[in-house]
Amino acid sequence: MDNASARNMWGDYLDNHLEDAFAEAPKTVHFCDNEKDANECAKLVKKGIKRTTSHSLLGLQHRKESLPKVGDFTVVTNWEGKAQCIVRTTGVKFKPFFSIDEEYAKLEGEGDKSLEYWKKTHWEYYGRELEPFNRVPRESMIIVCEEFEKVFDRK
Numbered sequence: 001m002d003n004a005s006a007r008n009m010w011g012d013y014l015d016n017h018l019e020d021a022f023a024e025a026p027k028t029v030h031f032c033d034n035e036k037d038a039n040e041c042a043k044l045v046k047k048g049i050k051r052t053t054s055h056s057l058l059g060l061q062h063r064k065e066s067l068p069k070v071g072d073f074t075v076v077t078n079w080e081g082k083a084q085c086i087v088r089t090t091g092v093k094f095k096p097f098f099s100i101d102e103e104y105a106k107l108e109g110e111g112d113k114s115l116e117y118w119k120k121t122h123w124e125y126y127g128r129e130l131e132p133f134n135r136v137p138r139e140s141m142i143i144v145c146e147e148f149e150k151v152f153d154r155k
Contacts, residue, residue, distance in 0.1 A: 003028045006075035009083035013152040026073035026086065033128060035079040041110065042084040045076050046153050050109035056126050057094070057142040062133040068092050068146045085153035092146050097123075098139040107147070 001007045006028040014021055031041035031053060044050035060067065072089040095104075097119075105118035126137040 001025055001028060001075075003075070003077065003081055003083070005081060005083040006077060009075055009086060009152070009154070010073075012154070013086050017152075020073070023071075023073060026075050028075045028077060028081075028083075030077045030079055030081070033125065038079040042076055042078045044109045045087060045150060046085050048150055050107075051149065052104065052107045052109075052145060052147050054100075054108065054122060055144040055146065056129060056137070057144055058133070058135055059126070059129045060144065062130075062135070067144060073151075074148070085150050087148040088151045090147050090149050092144065094142050095145055096140050097126075097137065097143055100143060100145075104145060 001010065006026070010026055030038040031045075031050075032038045041050055055068070068089050070089055070092060074087050074089070076084050076087060078084055100115070100118065102115045105115040106113045108118055111117035111121065122143075123137055126141070130136060
């Protein structure tokens with residue numbers, strides 16, 4: 001783990017959770033592709049409002065990133081890379097973009113939590129994400145729906 005803030009938070013977590021001492025070191029991520037949204041999403045995760053994130057399968061493939069799996073730990077940071085909390089993946093589902101529903105949009109916890117908001121902001125994000133690979137979002141593209149629970153933060 002290159003991020004000192006994330007490494008320190010992981011160490012603090014392990015001090016109280018020795019059962020996870022042999023777990024794979026967590027990824028360190030900030031959500032979104034801009035400072036305002038990344039910081040807002042980190043706050044929503046800390047408050048327990050945001051409990052999912054939605055990866056495009058194409059984006060993961062093009063960046064050669066591994067798929068999330070149940071049990072993975074992730075240190076969520078703000079835009080500047082300061083650790084905010086640790087989450088653990090509790091579920092992973094593959095769904096076409098068109099099949100995302102209100103219930104899922106609400107779990108994502110962003111904006112007004114509506115399906116309309118989710119579809120608009122994610123469509124725009126996926127467009128920016130895929131552009132460098134000369135790809136565009138499609139209604140049929142596969143979304144990797146990662147559910148998680150917050151397991152640690154500093155009050």
